[in-house]
Amino acid sequence: MSDTRILDKGTPPERFARGWHCLGLADSFGDGKPHRIEAFGGQLVVWQDTQGGLNVLDGYCRHMGGDLTQGTVKGDEIACPFHDWRWGGDGKCKAIPYARRVPLRARTQKYPTAIRNGQLLIWHDVEGSAADHDLLPPELPGVGTDEYTDWTWEVVPITDSHCRELIDNVVDMAHFYYVHFSFPTSFRNVFEGHQATQFMESKGRPDMTGGYGDAELFLKSEATYYGPSYMINWLDVDYKGFETEVILINCHIPTGPDSFTLQYGITVKKPEGIDDKTAAYISKKYAEMFGGGFLQDVHIWKNKVPVQNPLLCEEDGPVYQLRRWYEQFYVDRADVQPEMVDRFEFEVDTTKANEYWQEEVAQNLARKAADEKAADEAPTSTESDTPSVMTGT
Amino acid sequence: MASFVPTSADTLEDQRLYTSARLTDVACLDCLARVGVKKNSDHHTSIQWSREAREACPELSRRDGRGRDHHQGCPRLSASIESAVREGKVDIGAEDGY
Numbered sequence: 087m088s089d090t091r092i093l094d095k096g097t098p099p100e101r102f103a104r105g106w107h108c109l110g111l112a113d114s115f116g117d118g119k120p121h122r123i124e125a126f127g128g129q130l131v132v133w134q135d136t137q138g139g140l141n142v143l144d145g146y147c148r149h150m151g152g153d154l155t156q157g158t159v160k161g162d163e164i165a166c167p168f169h170d171w172r173w174g175g176d177g178k179c180k181a182i183p184y185a186r187r188v189p190l191r192a193r194t195q196k197y198p199t200a201i202r203n204g205q206l207l208i209w210h211d212v213e214g215s216a217a218d219h220d221l222l223p224p225e226l227p228g229v230g231t232d233e234y235t236d237w238t239w240e241v242v243p244i245t246d247s248h249c250r251e252l253i254d255n256v257v258d259m260a261h262f263y264y265v266h267f268s269f270p271t272s273f274r275n276v277f278e279g280h281q282a283t284q285f286m287e288s289k290g291r292p293d294m295t296g297g298y299g300d301a302e303l304f305l306k307s308e309a310t311y312y313g314p315s316y317m318i319n320w321l322d323v324d325y326k327g328f329e330t331e332v333i334l335i336n337c338h339i340p341t342g343p344d345s346f347t348l349q350y351g352i353t354v355k356k357p358e359g360i361d362d363k364t365a366a367y368i369s370k371k372y373a374e375m376f377g378g379g380f381l382q383d384v385h386i387w388k389n390k391v392p393v394q395n396p397l398l399c400e401e402d403g404p405v406y407q408l409r410r411w412y413e414q415f416y417v418d419r420a421d422v423q424p425e426m427v428d429r430f431e432f433e434v435d436t437t438k439a440n441e442y443w444q445e446e447v448a449q450n451l452a453r454k455a456a457d458e459k460a461a462d463e464a465p466t467s468t469e470s471d472t473p474s475v476m477t478g479t
Numbered sequence: 480m481a482s483f484v485p486t487s488a489d490t491l492e493d494q495r496l497y498t499s500a501r502l503t504d505v506a507c508l509d510c511l512a513r514v515g516v517k518k519n520s521d522h523h524t525s526i527q528w529s530r531e532a533r534e535a536c537p538e539l540s541r542r543d544g545r546g547r548d549h550h551q552g553c554p555r556l557s558a559s560i561e562s563a564v565r566e567g568k569v570d571i572g573a574e575d576g577y
C-alpha cells in the first residue's frame with residue numbers, strides 16, 4: 087500500500103512570470119485602433135500613437151472601470167468609451183474634457199515595450215521593477231529583410247493548462263516520438279541564467295507519414311527560451327537533400343491560472359533560385375505543420391493532470407532542473423537562488439530508445455505493407471496529414 | 480515565496496534525488512573550474528556548474544550566449560570528464576532513474 091506512487095498535483099503559482107512577453111507582430115497594432123490582449127488575469131489595451139510608437143496599458147479605465155479596448159484613439163491617447171478620459175502611453179491621464187483639472191493620482195498600469203524581430207514585447211513584473219533590456223531576446227540577423235520571408239503568425243488560445251506544461255516540453259525527448267511522430271536521435275539541454283536551450287537532431291517517422299514525414303527528412307534544431315515565455319527555434323531542415331533554414335518563434339502570454347495564449351511565427355530563409363511566392367508557400371506549409379504539432383501537445387495537456395513529482399527513467403530529460411530554472415520567474419528577484427540560474431548541461435542517452443524505436447517503426451511498416459496488399463482489391467486512400475516535424479515543444 | 484508548491488514531503492526528496500544526488504566532483508584539467516558530474520550510462524552526462532566554475536572557464540566566457548552555439552559545452556571540460564571516467568573516478572550507472 088505505502089509502495090504505491092502518489093501523484094503530487096501541487097498548487098499552481100498565484101502570480102504570473104516576470105519577464106518579457108510577446109504580444110504579437112508589431113504591424114498588427116498599427117491601424118489606429120485600440121487592440122485587446124488578454125493577459126495576466128485581465129486584459130491590456132494596445133494602440134499606436136502619432137509618432138508610430140506602440141503603447142500598452144491595463145485595459146480598464148481607472149475612473150469607473152470602462153473598457154479601454156472599446157475606446158477610441160484620439161491623438162496620442164486612448165479615450166475611454168464611458169466618459170472620454172484620455173490616457174497616455176506613460177500611464178497618466180492627460181485630459182478629462184469635461185473637467186477643470188485632472189486628479190494627480192490619475193495614473194494607471196503601463197507596460198514598458200520593446201520591438202524585437204518585428205514583434206511587440208512587454209515587460210511584466212509583479213514587483214513593478216523597471217524593464218530589464220538585457221533580458222530581451224536577440225535580434226535575428228537578416229530577418230525582416232529580403233533574405234527571409236515575412237512572418238507567418240498564428241494565435242491559439244489554450245484553456246485548462248498552466249503554461250508550465252508548454253515549458254516542460256523543452257526536456258521531453260520521448261514525447262517527440264509518441265506525440266509528434268518524429269524520431270530524436272540526439273538530444274541535449276543547457277540552462278543558464280534566464281536561458282533554457284534544447285538541442286535536438288531528429289528524423290521523420292516513415293511509419294507515420296503524410297506531408298513531410300519521411301525517412302529522408304532530417305532536422306537539426308536549436309531552441310532557446312529567453313526568459314519565461316519567448317523561444318527562438320533555429321531549424322536546419324534537410325528533405326531529400328534539399329536544405330531549408332527555418333526560424334520558429336514560440337511564445338505565450340499567460341491569461342489565467344490555467345490558461346494561456348500560444349503564439350507562433352515562422353520565417354524561412356529564401357532558398358537561392360526560388361521565387362518569393364514559392365518561398366512564402368514553403369513558409370506557410372511549415373506553419374501548418376507546426377500548428378498541427380502544437381495541437382497534438384494541446385490534446386495531451388487538456389487531458390493530463392499537473393504533476394509536481396514526475397517519476398523519471400534514465401532516458402528522460404532533466405525535468406526537475408528545468409523546473410528549478412523556471413521557478414526564477416515566479417519568485418521575487420531577491421529570492422532567486424543560485425541553483426536556479428547556474429549553468430546546467432544534460433546529454434540524454436538516446437541509444438536504447440533508438441534501438442527500440444527502429445524496431446517498432448520497422449514492424450509498423452511491415453504491417454502497413456501487409457495491410458495494403460490485403461486491401462489491394464478495394465483500395466481506399468487514407469492520406470494522413472499528421473505533421474511529423476516538431477521541435478522545441 | 481515558492482510558486483509551484485508541492486503538497487507532499489516526498490516531493491522534496493524527489494527534487495533532491497534528481498537534482499543533486501550522486502554528483503561527483505570533477506576538476507577541469509585546463510582551468511580552475513570544478514563541476515558536479517553524473518553519468519547514468521556511457522552516453523548520458525549531467526553537468527552541474529556553479530557560478531565560480533562558470534567564471535573560471537575561458538571557453539564559455541568567450542561566447543556571448545545569444546547565438547545558436549548556446550547548447551555546446553566546453554570541449555576541454557568534456558575531455559576532462561572523459562579522462563575522469565577512464566580513470567574510474569566517475570561511476571557509470573543509474574539508481575532507479577536518477
Ligand code: FES
Binds near residue numbers: 147166167169
Ligand atoms: S470609466 Fe473611463 S472615463 Fe469614466
Ligand SMILES: [Fe+2]
Binds near residue numbers: 383
Ligand atoms: Fe510537444
